[in-house]
Amino acid sequence: MSKRSPIMRHGAPVALAMLLATPAVADEIWITNEADDTISVIDLTSLEVSRTIPVGERPRGITFATDYSVAYVCASDSDTVQVIDPATGKVLHELPSGEDPEQFVLAPDNRHLYIANEDDAVTTVVDVQSRGVVAQINVGIEPEGMAVSPDGKVVITTSETTNMAHWINTETQEIFANTLVDSRPRHAEFAKGGAELWVSSEIGGTVTVFDTESQAELGKIRFDLPGIHPDKVQPVGFEFDGDEGLAFVALGPANHVAVVNAETYEVEDYILVGRRVWHMAFNRDHSLLVTTNGVSGDVTVVDVAARKAVKSIKVGRFPWGAAYRPVD
Amino acid sequence: MTMRHCIAAVAAGWLAGSAAMADDLSVTATWLHVDLPPAPTLSNLDPVPEDLGRAGAELAIKDNQTTGSFLGHSYELQTISAPPEEALEAAKAALQGATFLVTDARAPLLQAIADMPEAEGALIFNVADPAMALRGEGCRANLFHTGISRAMWADALAQFLVQRRWSKAALIAGPRENDRALATAIERSLTKFGLKPPARKDWQVDTDLRRSASAEVPLFTQGLGDYDLLILADEANDYARYIAYNTVLPRPVGGAEGLRPVGWDRVVEQWGAAQLQSRFGDLAGRDMQNEDYAAWAALRAVGEAVTRVNSDDPAALRAFMLSDAFELAGFKGRPLSFRRWNGQLRQPVPLVHGGAVVAQAPLEGFLHQRNELDTLGLDKPESACAAYEE
Incomplete structure (x- = not known):
């Protein structure tokens, strides 16, 4: 594609300089740039972009295999999931994904990828080894948020316009429950060893916590930022710190990440980051959190202990997903 | 023309996970098109699509149907096209079978429809008439407005x-x-x-x-x-x-x-709008326009209320739609809701040119004690509507 400069495309000069300057390999965070069809690789030692990898059209969801042997990327407008060699950045092959894959989750078996097909109201299950579609499950309109329980028995798809979390039994690949949440659910994560499911609602402005066993609602987290109109507080991506004592919730156009006590569901703090914060990933020891900021085209590096932004790093246009990669 | 575009009330056999839900509900809505010749213009470059508005209503019913399939709720649309002199009779007939009427009728016909005995207790949605009087002294308690006013x-x-x-x-x-x-x-x-x-x-x-x-x-x-x-x-x-x-x-x-x-335009693509545009394009084979969006929003509002209230009683739905608990995700970056004083759907108004959105009102800095969206249109003190309670 002509819009990318050849230098950015291969990132060779930058990567070379990095190698010369820092011989020790560094952990990385991979960022998908939705409007640039690239991945920006953030070097976690230098906190610079070390590589820019060209991928398919409109990359959004990104995750690594449980053994980090490959990266999976939803190339939404190419209607495919690309499998990438993390060391070289080469696309190894593509997986069937259904139409418009937006977000996905890899089961703990390292084999089954559950993909939300945003335009199709379907969740597609792909076997990454046989590279075949195992099942397609009809879900609500505009599926997006995907989560898998730690034991791999339950997968969640949230649908943005249907406003539900759909609970999928991974043995039968069928929905066994549907729970309503507030408007425009965006992201889901299991917490506390799988005992709880958290779902963010962008337009509703809330995070709903469910008891996994009964699918009953345990609580609802609301956000109140001084000086910011409640309509602009739009929770999207979120992650738990290592011991799950805290949740970090991206608040979209409120340009803040909320720090939520995962026990009491109380908001403890708000951290100012870039514009329209989307998703995030931690580094190895969870001392740093990197957020993607869709509108400002950068990522913010947050010092988790200090609860403060320490650096902004320019990446591509519309940075969306973030995934951590250890390099040993 | 009548009933030409009925959408099947029951979806295919994938009604999953509805077992635990309450009684099944069946909601029928009507799209009433008043067949007026468009105003003559010098250029015919932009013909008015024959399904303007109706296609938005159809998409909303499809959207509702998908959600409803998980809850045991089904939705059906009957569509009617009538010349102005027959529209009142057509509306009367439609309201006997369906309590939700979405129409591109304009005042005074629109008010005449709302004033019929058959319309008492119905919910009527105005998608085409931007008249301020309909949101003011000429308002009706059973008449909502999902298109933007002048x-x-x-x-x-x-x-x-x-x-x-x-x-x-x-x-x-x-x-x-x-x-x-x-x-x-x-x-x-x-x-x-x-x-x-x-x-x-x-x-x-x-x-x-x-x-x-x-x-x-x-x-x-x-x-x-x-x-x-x-x-x-x-x-x-x-x-x-x-x-x-x-x-x-x-x-x-x-x-x-x-x-x-604009209320809506093909260049609106932020806030997930690209998805609505693409769903609409797949259904209608053309770009989504103002009246399509307004009709979509009307029936999505009904669907959202049915989902949350778990009822098809129009009085209960009306009360919910006018409450603080109601919010519609309308792909405009903020929750949409109805003004309690005149039934107007609060919504951002994109300012566009041929190729892109330039800005979206309410613009930064225009503040309001209740809701920034109320800086657009008739605010409570400005509206002379007496039919609504607040």
Whole structure:
């Protein structure tokens, strides 16, 4: 594609300089740039972009295999999931994904990828080894948020316009429950060893916590930022710190990440980051959190202990997903 | 034409996970199109689609149906097209079978429909008439408005002028009654936001502008003095398309052409709107327009209320739709809700040009004690609507 400069495309000069300057390999965070069809690789030692990898059209969801042997990327407008060699950045092959894959989750078996097909109201299950579609499950309109329980028995798809979390039994690949949440659910994560499911609602402005066993609602987290109109507080991506004592919730156009006590569901703090914060990933020891900021085209590096932004790093246009990669 | 486009009430056999839900509900809504010939215009470049509005209603029913399939709720749309003289009878017949009516009827027919005994307790949605009177003294308790009013349209433009510090506006008003009403709304909005009244000329040129614009428009715009933006009040886009680049001063135009306030437009793509656009395109094979969006929002509002209340009782749904608990995700970056004083759907108003969104009102800095969206259109103290309780 002509819009990318050849230098950015291969990132060779930058990567070379990095190698010369820092011989020790560094952990990385991979960022998908939705409007640039690239991945920006953030070097976690230098906190610079070390590589820019060209991928398919409109990359959004990104995750690594449980053994980090490959990266999976939803190339939404190419209607495919690309499998990438993390060391070289080469696309190894593509997986069937259904139409418009937006977000996905890899089961703990390292084999089954559950993909939300945003335009199709379907969740597609792909076997990454046989590279075949195992099942397609009809879900609500505009599926997006995907989560898998730690034991791999339950997968969640949230649908943005249907406003539900759909609970999928991974043995039968069928929905066994549907729970309503507030408007425009965006992201889901299991917490506390799988005992709880958290779902963010962008337009509703809330995070709903469910008891996994009964699918009953345990609580609802609301956000109140001084000086910011409640309509602009739009929770999207979120992650738990290592011991799950805290949740970090991206608040979209409120340009803040909320720090939520995962026990009491109380908001403890708000951290100012870039514009329209989307998703995030931690580094190895969870001392740093990197957020993607869709509108400002950068990522913010947050010092988790200090609860403060320490650096902004320019990446591509519309940075969306973030995934951590250890390099040993 | 009647019942031509019924959508099957029951979806295919994938009704998953509904076992634990309450009693099954079946909701029937009507799309009533009043078959009026469009206003004659010099150019036929933008024909009015035959399914304008209806396609939005169909998409909303499909969206509702998908959600409903998980809850044991089903939705059906009956569509009616009638000439103006038969529309009242058609509405009467429709309301006997369906309590939800979405229509492109305009006042006074719209009020006549709402006033029929059969309409008592029904929920009627106005998607096409932007008249301020329908949100004011001419309002009806069973009449909601999901299209934007002239006041919202003009307020969006005025906010843009204020934010850009374009303090001087000029105005050309078309000859039709609706254009005059729009011109009045523009003058009102400029005053509301502290701007000077615009230099105004009423459009009188009756030559074929397709041939003569470059000769006529410079002459016509000479008398307007200096200004920052020339606003064109021309709802049918009859003359407005010939004004840009032919004005005597090198200034931008807005309103019907150039910088256009819209309820919806194909260039709206932020906030997940691209998904709605693509679903609509798949269904209708064309771009989604204002009336399509308004009809979609109307039936999505009904669907959202049915989902949350788990009832098809119109009184219960109306109460919920007017409560603080109601919020509709309308792909405009903020939750949409209904004004309790006149039934108008609160919504952002994108300001667009042919290729992109320029800004989205309410613009940064326009604050309101209740909801920033209420800086657009008739606020509670300004609305003379008595039929709504608040």
